[in-house]
Amino acid sequence: MAYLTARDISLGYEGEKIVTGLCFEVDPGDYLCIVGENGSGKSTLMKTMLGLIPPLGGTIERGDGLQKNEIGYLPQQSLIQRDFPASVTEIVLSGCRGEGGFRPFHSRSDKEAARANMERMGISHLAKRCYRELSGGQQQRVLLARALCATKKILLLDEPVAGLDPKVTAEMYSLIEELNRDDGITIIMISHDIAAAIKYADRILHVGRSVFFGTKDEYLGSENYLRLTKAGES
Amino acid sequence: MAILEKLAYYMSFQFVQYALIAGILISLCSSLFGVTLVLKRFSFIGDGLSHVAFGAMAIAAVMKLTNNMPLILAVTVISAILLLRTGQRAKIKGDAAVAMISVGALAIGYLLMNLFSTSSNLSGDVCTTLFGSTSILTLKQSDVIVCGVLSVVVLAVFIVFYNKIFSVTFDEDFARATGTKASLYNLLIAVVVAVIIVLAMNLVGSLLISALVIFPALSAMRVFKSFKSVTVCSAIFSVTCATLGLLISILSGTPVGSTIVAVDIVAFGVFYLAGLFRRSKA
Ligand SMILES: Nc1ncnc2c1ncn2[C@@H]1O[C@H](COP(=O)(O)OP(=O)(O)OP(=O)(O)O)[C@@H](O)[C@H]1O
Ligand SMILES: [Mg+2]
Numbered sequence: 001m002a003y004l005t006a007r008d009i010s011l012g013y014e015g016e017k018i019v020t021g022l023c024f025e026v027d028p029g030d031y032l033c034i035v036g037e038n039g040s041g042k043s044t045l046m047k048t049m050l051g052l053i054p055p056l057g058g059t060i061e062r063g064d065g066l067q068k069n070e071i072g073y074l075p076q077q078s079l080i081q082r083d084f085p086a087s088v089t090e091i092v093l094s095g096c097r098g099e100g101g102f103r104p105f106h107s108r109s110d111k112e113a114a115r116a117n118m119e120r121m122g123i124s125h126l127a128k129r130c131y132r133e134l135s136g137g138q139q140q141r142v143l144l145a146r147a148l149c150a151t152k153k154i155l156l157l158d159e160p161v162a163g164l165d166p167k168v169t170a171e172m173y174s175l176i177e178e179l180n181r182d183d184g185i186t187i188i189m190i191s192h193d194i195a196a197a198i199k200y201a202d203r204i205l206h207v208g209r210s211v212f213f214g215t216k217d218e219y220l221g222s223e224n225y226l227r228l229t230k231a232g233e234s
Numbered sequence: 235m236a237i238l239e240k241l242a243y244y245m246s247f248q249f250v251q252y253a254l255i256a257g258i259l260i261s262l263c264s265s266l267f268g269v270t271l272v273l274k275r276f277s278f279i280g281d282g283l284s285h286v287a288f289g290a291m292a293i294a295a296v297m298k299l300t301n302n303m304p305l306i307l308a309v310t311v312i313s314a315i316l317l318l319r320t321g322q323r324a325k326i327k328g329d330a331a332v333a334m335i336s337v338g339a340l341a342i343g344y345l346l347m348n349l350f351s352t353s354s355n356l357s358g359d360v361c362t363t364l365f366g367s368t369s370i371l372t373l374k375q376s377d378v379i380v381c382g383v384l385s386v387v388v389l390a391v392f393i394v395f396y397n398k399i400f401s402v403t404f405d406e407d408f409a410r411a412t413g414t415k416a417s418l419y420n421l422l423i424a425v426v427v428a429v430i431i432v433l434a435m436n437l438v439g440s441l442l443i444s445a446l447v448i449f450p451a452l453s454a455m456r457v458f459k460s461f462k463s464v465t466v467c468s469a470i471f472s473v474t475c476a477t478l479g480l481l482i483s484i485l486s487g488t489p490v491g492s493t494i495v496a497v498d499i500v501a502f503g504v505f506y507l508a509g510l511f512r513r514s515k516a
Binding site for chain 2: 075
């Protein structure tokens, strides 16, 4: 059984289809990269995977015992409340979901997880700062720490390295690789960084007028890959 | 010292004590959800609901109900749920729908009162429901008890669901994606806000309720940076202003609701300046 199975889904808003005929599977332990041009529907696909918006056609199912509170998610920047008064700690803590059952307050293990993830993202010194007063890259790291708190089995990342400096970008990629390899966390990542996608991912999903889903070796020989890289050169 | 003596004299009256208790409870409750309402762009819903509550009150008056609270509460809560639904689903602009309902309720309420009221002082009655000029000073013991119970419920809901309210307000998509039942909590917020509005109608009347909800939150957000500190600050802000406003209005005979809101405005100015000062220093 796969964590996610999509059968011939169409994506879009208000009846207007952006992408059609998507079929793919995400198995436990996978590292899947989603690539495609701006506006091709990558973020829309991720929201559909998360159940935030329904597919316009076809079915997408969660399986293999994957619960919603085992999912971590990093949204694409700029969608968050701009003027929200919240400290970094409060935001990272809000990623802690707790195991089943309703608990009104954060447990000690939640706080420990938040602390550890802030440390991992190198934002411990910002813990008390106000989110809206941070730089774009710092905000990105806060949201990543929150996503890590929420992740138990699978982590969905919408352009995780956007706005990060080269050093942190490299750290980010190795952190994600570590999560995938050592902790067995399934990764689904949207990226415009084709080189990194090919370096780290097991499988590639190309979204656009023509769709592709397969292993990265297959992708390297595919027309989608040639078209995407050519366009960059010309 | 003359003022203090006068104050002590007034404080010995039971109706003044009731007014103060109710005022503190109501202002506390209304401030807690202010941040959420402002940031979720729900503040217009608060405004709309207060007009619906006015309409319900007019109907209760026409039906000559002696205890109008249950009817007003029911109508306002149902409207809150409906408004939230239309706001989420339909593509008809949510705020236009709210404006329609709120103006409609206001007009129908006034019309009903005009057609059926037997009171000799109609415009006085309307003015009272709109601006709450005296109702807070005529509370009976049972009113205070109802107010106390509802306030405790509102407070309990806020404390128990504090983390969920934070998640849903800060980033609804993330909350929803990671397994929080966001629509349930939105519904809860709407219902609680409806309860607060019905409560607050006694204090400031239905036209000025939004002030009670929005001023504390906006003021606290000028100065404080975390959700917790903003929440605590708005609660203190709101209770202080309401108490001050009540005392001033009792001492000087000004209308209660408008006085409280006037105090809110002055305090907002102070916080605004404090915010500027803090920013320029940082
Ligand atoms: N809420 C919305 N309502 C209607 N149309 C939308 C909405 N969000 C996005 N779209 C449209 O859907 C298309 C795909 O958007 P999407 O955000 O999925 O692109 P993307 O592949 O993530 O692009 P990028 O690389 O720039 O992030 C775009 O043409 C966009 O205009
Ligand atoms: Mg995108």
